[in-house]
Each structure stands twice: as structure tokens, then as C-alpha cells.
Amino acid sequence: MQTHRTFLTVVAGALWAGSLFAQTPAREQLVRGRTLWDQRLAKSAIAALEAAARDRTTAAEAHEMLGRIYMFKGWQQDNVFPGWHDEPSYRERALAELRAAVAADPARVSAQEALRVADGLAAAEKVDPAPPRDEVKALDAKLESYRNAASAPVTEILAAIDARAKAQADPAPYFSGAQLLIDRGELDRAIAMAERGAAVSDRFIDENLSAYQMSGKSQGSYARGRSSAADLIGWALFLKKDYKAAAAKLEEAERLSQSLDFANQIHLGELARAQNAPERAREHYLNALSLSGGPPPLRQRATQALSGMPRSTPDASFDAWLETELSRRRDERKAAALKSLVDRPLPKLTLTTVDGRPYDTSSLRGKVLLVNFFASW
Amino acid sequence: MPHLKTAYAKYQGDPTVAFLLISIDEDTARLQRYLTEMKFPFPVARAAAADTEQVMRFDNIPSTFYVDRDGIVRYQIGGNESHGDSPARVSWFIDQLKSR
Numbered sequence: 001m002q003t004h005r006t007f008l009t010v011v012a013g014a015l016w017a018g019s020l021f022a023q024t025p026a027r028e029q030l031v032r033g034r035t036l037w038d039q040r041l042a043k044s045a046i047a048a049l050e051a052a053a054r055d056r057t058t059a060a061e062a063h064e065m066l067g068r069i070y071m072f073k074g075w076q077q078d079n080v081f082p083g084w085h086d087e088p089s090y091r092e093r094a095l096a097e098l099r100a101a102v103a104a105d106p107a108r109v110s111a112q113e114a115l116r117v118a119d120g121l122a123a124a125e126k127v128d129p130a131p132p133r134d135e136v137k138a139l140d141a142k143l144e145s146y147r148n149a150a151s152a153p154v155t156e157i158l159a160a161i162d163a164r165a166k167a168q169a170d171p172a173p174y175f176s177g178a179q180l181l182i183d184r185g186e187l188d189r190a191i192a193m194a195e196r197g198a199a200v201s202d203r204f205i206d207e208n209l210s211a212y213q214m215s216g217k218s219q220g221s222y223a224r225g226r227s228s229a230a231d232l233i234g235w236a237l238f239l240k241k242d243y244k245a246a247a248a249k250l251e252e253a254e255r256l257s258q259s260l261d262f263a264n265q266i267h268l269g270e271l272a273r274a275q276n277a278p279e280r281a282r283e284h285y286l287n288a289l290s291l292s293g294g295p296p297p298l299r300q301r302a303t304q305a306l307s308g309m310p311r312s313t314p315d316a317s318f319d320a321w322l323e324t325e326l327s328r329r330r331d332e333r334k335a336a337a338l339k340s341l342v343d344r345p346l347p348k349l350t351l352t353t354v355d356g357r358p359y360d361t362s363s364l365r366g367k368v369l370l371v372n373f374f375a376s377w
Numbered sequence: 378m379p380h381l382k383t384a385y386a387k388y389q390g391d392p393t394v395a396f397l398l399i400s401i402d403e404d405t406a407r408l409q410r411y412l413t414e415m416k417f418p419f420p421v422a423r424a425a426a427a428d429t430e431q432v433m434r435f436d437n438i439p440s441t442f443y444v445d446r447d448g449i450v451r452y453q454i455g456g457n458e459s460h461g462d463s464p465a466r467v468s469w470f471i472d473q474l475k476s477r
Contacts, residue, residue, distance in 0.1 A: 222477060252469070255452075339434045341450040346442065347432045351399065351422040354408065359422040367395040368474040369444040370467070372381060373429060375401050376411035 026055030030062055037069060040081075045069065053100075060105035067097035068114055075121045091125070094118050139164040143173060146180050154186055161193070171201035171225050178232045187236040194232035201225025227256035231264045238271055246271055258342070259287060262294035266302055273305070282309050289322075290329035346371070378415060378439075384467035385419055393446075394471060395419070401426040401438065443470045445477065 033048035046069060053062035074090035095118050101111035143160050146152050161177035174197030181190035205221050234249030250271060253264045269284035285302045288294065307318050316324075341347070346369075351359035381396065388394040396419035402408040403426065412421060433440070437455040445451050452470050 223473075255469070256473075340453055341434065341442065342453050344450055345448050346444045346450050349399070349424050349429060349432055351424055354400075354405070354412065354421060354423060356405075356423075361397075364395050364397060365448075366446055367393055368446060368471055369394075369442075370381075370396045370471060371399060371442045371444060372397070372439055373399050373401060373424075373433070373435075373441075374378065374439040375426075376408050377402070 026052050026058040030058045030065070033062065034065060037065065042069065042073070056104075060101050060108050060111060063097045063101035063104060064108065064111040064114060067094050067101055067111070067118065070094035070097055071114065071118050071121070091118075091122060095122060133167070136164070136168045139167050140173075143176055143180070147183070150184075154181070154184060154189070157181070157184075158189075165200070169200065169207070170204050171197040171228070174200055175228045175232060178229075178236075182232065182236050182239065185239075187240050190236045191233050194229045194236070197232075198226050198229035201229070223256045227253045227261060227264070230256060231261065231267060234271075235267050238267065238274070243271065243275055260291060262288050262291045263298070265291065266294070266298055269302065269305070278309055282306060286325050286329060290326045290333070380464045380467065382415075382418060384464035384471075387464075387468055388471065389418065393475065397422060399424050399429070401429050443474060445474045 029048045030052040033045045033052060036045035036048060046066065049062045049066050049069075052058040053066065055062075070090040071094040073087050074094050075086060077084050078086045095115070098111060098115040098118055101108060102115055105111070139160070143157075143164055146157050146160065157177065157180055161173050161180075164173040174193050178190045178193040178197060181187075181193055202222060202225065205225070230249045231253035234246045234251075234253060237243075237246035237249060240246075250264065250268050253261065254268060257264055259265065265284045265288035269281045269288065272278070272281035272284060285306050288302055289299060289306075303322070306322065311318075311321050313321060351361065353359050381398075385396050388396070398417060398419065398421040400408055400421060400423050402411075402423070408423070433442075435453075435455060441452075441454045442450050443452040443454075451474055
């Protein structure tokens with residue numbers, strides 16, 4: 001009996017010592033992970049907590065902590081620090097960690113609560129808060145159906161545009177309507193329609209300004225609406241053979257779209273061709289084809305137009321030449337986008353007056369500003 | 378450069394618009410001579426060339442940046458683009474930003 005008890009004590013002691021040795025580094029990792037996360041050093045915190053999660057004794061706590069970090073990353077970190085944004089890819093991982101925490105210790109109330117919150121967030125995510133209304137969808141479909149109905153009377157089309165515009169105040173029906181009118185040769189009506197579209201676009205953005213989170217986004221949307229309108233108007237003017245006015249509008253659309261609009265580049269190409277400027281036409285067609293998107297028939301037309309034009313290296317095959325030209329443009333665009341300051345804050349520069357004293361820029365704040373860098377040589 | 382003076386005439390009395398020229402000249406005397414000759418009606422500042430190229434990330438002189446009220450660059454026109462020779466284009470960019 002006596003020996004037996006001693007044996008048990010020894011075994012118990014060995015177990016205790018064993019778990020003590022295994023537990024200490026794991027617990028250390030857990031504490032370290034929590035401290036690091038308090039400091040918002042996410043990567044190091046996650047590494048420490050992952051180590052702690054591998055140990056049975058700290059698994060529940062570590063999984064819960066990881067779950068909470070991923071919950072924050074997945075749903076809550078938008079703009080907590082300047083430039084931070086939600087990372088939806090973490091949402092599944094948050095749920096998985098919290099489930100693992102509850103599995104490791106089913107009695108752990110804090111883990112259950114966190115899991116409930118995460119489940120709620122995930123469920124809310126799946127609900128479309130504003131699905132397109134059936135009425136708007138039907139009116140859009142009706143408008144679209146006129147694309148292939150050449151005999152439909154213009155008054156009917158105008159009524160369909162109006163009905164869709166009343167149902168929802170975004171500029172889309174005016175722009176697709178203007179295109180329908182252009183297709184039918186109703187050029188003056190198309191111009192008027194596109195002009196209304198531009199005004200409607202500005203108004204729609206003004207009304208929903210706070211929905212555009214970054215100022216760059218609302219500015220981009222203003223420019224998009226105005227660019228669509230200018231391009232449609234320019235194209236209608238081109239078809240009216242008023243090339244001078246068409247050029248002004250199409251070039252305006254090009255500036256607004258920063259040369260990134262497929263249809264606009266095609267239109268500029270057609271205009272250049274009509275004005276007997278094959279070099280300029282070639283540039284625009286190549287620009288267009290180097291952009292993604294654009295309906296296949298238009299892409300084909302542009303390719304065909306290019307194949308009939310003189311090339312810089314006439315000995316290369318057309319396909320090889322085209323591929324070289326397009327990839328050069330794509331590379332240039334990528335490089336320019338990386339260097340461009342457009343839609344970024346004007347960087348701070350150390351300025352002096354002409355005679356070398358510090359230059360005070362405070363009077364420039366809040367103004368529309370033209371900054372020109374020059375050298376007298 | 379003369380086109381900037383012409384374009385500026387339209388905004389001279391407008392408190393919501395400002396023009397700023399930044400010279401990257403190193404030779405002060407030469408710059409002074411140039412400014413005396415040009416008589417710009419708007420302020421001219423100076424910046425170190427190397428510093429400017431690094432911070433502004435351009436290698437084109439001249440380069441023009443159109444900045445909105447919030448201090449965000451909205452249009453950037455590099456040196457050899459045929460933008461700026463026309464006062465109408467300059468004011469087109471400014472009017473875009475004024476109307477927002």
C-alpha cells in the first residue's frame with residue numbers, strides 16, 4: 001500500500017513537472033502575443049499566438065485572441081489608422097479561430113461571445129442592403145431592348161429613357177439613351193441627352209457625396225460622368241461632320257478620362273482618320289487596343305484599320321508589330337501610374353523665396369492651385 | 378511660360394485660385410535676370426532640383442500640377458506634353474477643379 005502511494009505521488013509529480021515545462025514557453029508566447037497585439041504589432045503578435053495555439057494548455061486562449069485579431073482585420077480596421085482598410089480574406093479565418101477556441105474549451109464564455117459577434121458580422125455581410133429594384137431592372141432591360149429594334153419610334157425611346165430616369169436618378173439612362181439616339185442618326189437629340197446626363201451625374205454625386213469614402217473616388221466619379229457626356233457629344237458632332245467642335249469635345253473627354261477610355265480613343269482615331277492625320281489615328285487606335293475592355297467588333301475594326309496603315313518597321317509581321325506596340329504602351333502606362341501624383345496629396349517641399357528666405361505657403365491653403373516647376377535655362 | 382501669364386489674367390481677382398511657380402534654378406543671378414524679364418504677376422518660389430525630382434517624382438521640366446481645394450493633385454502635365462501652350466487648356470483644368 002505504502003509503495004503504491006509513493007508510486008502515485010511520483011507519477012503525479014512527474015506529470016506536474018512535465019506539464020509545467022511544456023506550459024511555460026506556451027504561456028510566455030501567449031503573454032507575448034497579447035502584449036504585441038496591444039501595441040498593434042500584428043505580424044509578430046500572430047506568430048506568437050500561433051505558437052501558443054499549438055499547446056493544449058493555452059490553445060483556447062490563443063485561438064480566441066487570434067480570432068479577435070482577425071475579426072478586427074476582417075471587419076473593423078477601416079481607417080483606424082490612416083490608410084488602413086478591411087481585409088475580407090480574414091473573415092473566414094476569424095470564424096475558424098473562434099470555433100477552434102470554443103472547441104478547445106467549450107466552457108469559455110468570452111470565446112463564445114466573440115464567435116456570436118463574428119457570426120453576426122458574417123451574416124450581415126451576406127445581406128445585400130440595396131438590391132437593384134425590380135422596377136429599375138425592368139426599365140433598364142426595356143431600354144436595352146431598343147438596341148436591336150431599329151424600327152422603334154424615337155418618341156418611344158425618349159419615353160423609355162424618361163421612365164428609367166424617374167425611377168432612379170443616376171445618369172446611366174441618359175448615356176445609354178444618347179448612344180441609342182446616335183445609332184439612329186438622331187444626333188441633335190443625342191447631344192441634348194448627353195448634356196442632361198452630365199448635369200444629372202453631377203447632381204447624383206452631390207446628393208450621395210458622403211457615400212464616396214475617399215475624396216479621390218467622388219472626384220473620379222464626377223470626371224467619369226463628364227467624360228462620358230463629352231465623348232458622346234463629341235461623337236455625335238463627328239457624325240454631323242463638325243470636326244472642329246467634335247475635336248474639342250473628344251479631347252475634353254480624353255483629358256477627363258486620362259486617355260484610359262476605350263471608346264473615346266477609338267472615336268479620336270476615327271476623327272484623326274477623317275482629318276487625314278494617319279499618324280495620330282494610329283496612336284489612338286493603338287492606345288485603344290492596349291486598354292482592356294471594349295466590344296470585340298470595335299476592337300476588330302481598330303485592328304483592321306491599323307493593318308492598312310504604314311508601320312515604323314514594315315519588315316516585321318503585322319501581328320508581331322502590333323504585340324510589340326501594345327505591350328510597350330501597357331508598360332509605359334504602368335510606369336506612369338506608379339510615378340503619377342494624380343489623386344494623391346501634393347507632397348511637402350522645402351521652398352524658399354528667390355533670395356533664399358523660407359517660403360510661407362499658408363496663403364495657398366484651401367485654394368485651387370496651379371503649381372508649375374520650371375527652370376530658366 | 379507666357380501662356381501662364383495670359384491664363385492668370387482670368388483669375389487675378391479670384392481669391393479661390395492661386396498660381397505658384399517653383400524654380401529649380403541653381404544660379405540665382407540668372408534666375409533674377411529671367412524674372413526681371415518675365416515680370417510674373419504671381420509668386421515665384423525656389424526648390425532644390427534633386428529634392429524636387431525625388432519628392433515630386435518627375436523628370437520633366439517644366440511640369441504642371443493642378444491641385445484641388447483639399448490639396449490633392451488632380452491633373453499632372455509632364456514637360457513634353459503639348460498641353461500648356463494654350464491658356465484655354467490651363468483655364469479648362471482650373472475650371473474643372475473650381476466647379477467641384
